[in-house]
Amino acid sequence: AMAVASEQEMIASVEESRAALVEAEEEVPKATSDALASGKLGILDYYKLKNLQADTEMRRSIAATPSPVASPA
Template sequence: AQAKAEERRAMAVAVEQEMKARVEEMRAKVVEAEAAIPIAMADAFRSGNLGVMDYYNMKNIQADTTMRDSIGREDDPRDEPAS
């Protein structure tokens, strides 16, 4: 019984390590994809598929989204218990 328990524990540790490795792989893919964005935008500018106003509108939307995210993360005073 103890051997089976030890085997199950070892399997759980192995699975956990595999999951950690997969998370790191996914993070690396995200970083790689994010690095390609400026290159793609430069190509779009050169080819005429992205204009200056399109760029400014996109930056405005990004700033708005960032602002909304930061507002959403603030602590809500209604969530705190009454003293």
């Protein structure tokens, strides 16, 4: 019974962490907009950031794609 309760607590903790992550991710566009408007982030820096994000996403998608299995000839 203790193990089941502990497992349920861990599941709840994971869900709370996911909710906190979603809330934090929602603030990123607003913070980026504020930084651009206040001059703390230049347009070239913004483009570099977007390029880095796109590159990271591309690498993740390549890594997640299973490699084709070569058939014996």
